[in-house]
Amino acid sequence: MTRKKYNEDKILEKKRIIMQTAKEIFYNKGYENTTMNEIARNSKMAKGTLYLYFSSKKDLFFSLVYEGLLILEDLIKNKINAVNTGLDKILNMGRAYIQFYREYPDYYSFVIKYESEKAILDPSEIIIINTYEKSEEIYDILKLLILKGIDDGSIRKDIDVNKLSMLLWLQTVGIVQQFNLRKKLYENWDEDFPAEEILDYYVMFIEKSLKNDE
Structure with missing residues (x-):
């Protein structure tokens, strides 16, 4: 596997983790009661990392x-x-x-x-x-x-x-x-x-x- 392919896979993996975590929280708590802080915490990522993938x-x-x-x-x-x-x-x-x-x-x-x-x-x-x-x-x-x-x-x-x-x-x-x-x-x-x-x-x-x- 080339370094470029490895990096692309890591990016996709992180994005998938964020979306999976957000899906569970949005579904259980509702959109209005969900925060990016909570998604970041449950994704085990820094809040700033979320904004590398999603603007809001x-x-x-x-x-x-x-x-x-x-x-x-x-x-x-x-x-x-x-x-x-x-x-x-x-x-x-x-x-x-x-x-x-x-x-x-x-x-x-x-x-x-x-x-x-x-x-x-x-x-x-x-x-x-x-x-x-x-x-x-x-x-x-x-x-x-x-x-x-x-x-x-x-x-x-x-x-x-x-x-x-x-x-x-x-x-x-x-x-x-x-x-x-x-x-x-x-x-x-x-x-x-x-x-x-x-x-x-x-x-x-x-x-x-x-x-x-x-």
């Missing part, structure tokens, strides 16, 4: 949001590539979002915080721009799948693509978020309808509402 707490947090969006995007692509029709791809995109919520609760919480505050963020900051663009790329996948479904006949043709894509996105994000907030309540709600099945039933409902029965 916001920069570090949004690096994690972006990483979460990459994970979500990968889950979506794997799911939609496993089926053929536009309708099935849309349903699997919804399942991928639910999988993201279930398997990556930390990243999910970061993405939700970003989504809820997107409108008030400074759009001129590079990390915000990158995060916004990645979020829009994921949203655009949904639009393309709706168009495919209309074209291949699996989705009803009396559909406005822009309105439906916005509605599906808002529904999916909102239902998963509400489920997350009230999960304990739902667990004792109906013994014949297990809480974990609520989200799966939502996907089935979407299928019935979009399916072309002609």
Whole structure:
């Protein structure tokens, strides 16, 4: 291994340690209650070292949001590539979002915080721009799948693509978020309808509402 490669690996390793430590603290304490001092202490690094990699707490947090969006995007692509029709791809995109919520609760919480505050963020900051663009790329996948479904006949043709894509996105994000907030309540709600099945039933409902029965 060359010295240059060794140094590059050390830089990546330190950055990964910082991000992993920050991820745990942000998730357990929340963004507002987390400090760079605490992240540095738990990373076993000087506070100044953190600023060699991240310009601010916001920069570090949004690096994690972006990483979460990459994970979500990968889950979506794997799911939609496993089926053929536009309708099935849309349903699997919804399942991928639910999988993201279930398997990556930390990243999910970061993405939700970003989504809820997107409108008030400074759009001129590079990390915000990158995060916004990645979020829009994921949203655009949904639009393309709706168009495919209309074209291949699996989705009803009396559909406005822009309105439906916005509605599906808002529904999916909102239902998963509400489920997350009230999960304990739902667990004792109906013994014949297990809480974990609520989200799966939502996907089935979407299928019935979009399916072309002609």
